[in-house]
Amino acid sequence: MPVPTAAVLAELVRAPAALTVPGDVLVGAACRADEAFRVAGSGARPGWPARPARTVGLAASSVCLYWAGMALNDYADRELDRVERPERPLPSGRASAGFALGLATGLTAAGLALAGATGGRPALRTALPLAGVVWAYDLALKNTPAGPLAMAAARGLDVLLGATATTTAAAAGGGKARAGMRGALAVGAHTFATTALSRGEVTGAHRSVPALALGVTGAVTAVLVAGPAAPTSPAAPTSPAGAAAAGPARLTSPARLAGLAYAAGYAATVGTAQVQAVREPTAGRIRGAVGGGILGLIPLQAALIARSGAPVAAAAVMASYPLSRLLARRVSPT
Structure with a gap:
């Protein structure tokens, strides 16, 4: 079998969909920096990201692991795809099963190496279970209730x-356990609904499935619109004036407005297609x-980053959305 072309590789790993991945890392970095600010309870919001090179390296690691999961997915589903999706690279004969498995293995190794090289042990402690979940999903869990x-x-x-x-003195303290968790929960809830x-x-x-997904989208949007919670650190000011200064008022108007705009974009992008699927739950509507x-995921990530006080970073993430839509017309993200 000939070596797959670049176009086949792009289809195998769903290359355009990888544009939705770096935003995950940026959400985590922004949430942690914001948590550090809230724990400190005073001063201006920190410059973010504190270590751009590390953030970029972890984003590259994330993309490698995502592409590995896509290649492994096609390897695991190769027999099913012969019936349901014969146009995909493996059943169509444009790539071999061995090539897909080797590609998934190599990309996983690259992702873990990048995580270790740029983020050290803290990053590896997260990247290793992430890679494990990716492989477990594709090889064992995908078609189960889990x-x-x-x-x-x-x-x-x-x-x-x-x-x-993001490693700052404050982030290494009381906010460490919570850092990134609110973003992880929002992205995880959205992903659960989309996967189901x-x-x-x-x-x-059944109509109940897109209805459930629509409900999750509504709940996530409500969280985004509600804005950031007040500080939870014992060190935070307790007087009314101090609490007001350390709470949502610290989120500047541009960041707040940007977050609301991205939340509206998220609801429109995701919710509109889900409403159509509820009305007509056919395969075509579900795929849409x-x-x-x-x-x-892109406007969701942008909204989370903006509400963490980083509107410029949020705009950078959102800038990838038009390109993602354009490329999705050429290479299916599903």
Whole structure:
């Protein structure tokens, strides 16, 4: 069998969908920096990311692990795809099963190496279980009731991987346990709903499945609109004036407005397709809702980053959305 072309490789790893991945790391880094600010209870919001090179390295690690999961998915589903998706690289004969497995193995090794090289032991402590969940999902859990939970755990761990990128004195203190968790929960909930929905891409689904996904989207949007919580550190000011200074008022108007705009974009991008799937839960509508859910991660990530006080970083993440939509028309993200 000839060596797969670049186009086949892009299809095998769902290359365009990787644009939704670096935002996970940025969400984790932003949430951790914001947590450090809240624990300190005073001063201006920290410059973020504190270590850009580390953040970029962990984002690259995350992309490698994502691509590994996509290649491994096609390896694991090669027999099923002969029936349901014969146009994919393996059943169509454009790539071999051995090549897909080798690619997944190599990308996993690269992802772990990048995590260790750029983030050290803290990053590896998150990257190793992340890689384990990816392999467990593709090889064993995908078609079980635990499948959506496993995928949600993978994206949540991806956010927590980003939380290891920002290391400040405050972040190493009381906020360490909480850093990145709110972002991980939001991204994980969205991923759970999208993964559950994806099971009906070929055959369609009962109306209750897209309805559940729509409910999750509404709940996540409500959290985004509600804005950041008040400080929880015992060291935070307790007087009314101090609490006001350390709480949501510290989130500048540009950041707050940007967060609301991205939250609205998330609800529109994801919710509209899910409403259509509720009305007509056919395979085509479900695929559209799943595709919208994958690309909808970008405005979700941007909203989480903005509400953590980093509107410029949020805008950088959101800038990838038009390109993602364009590339998704050429290479399916599902």
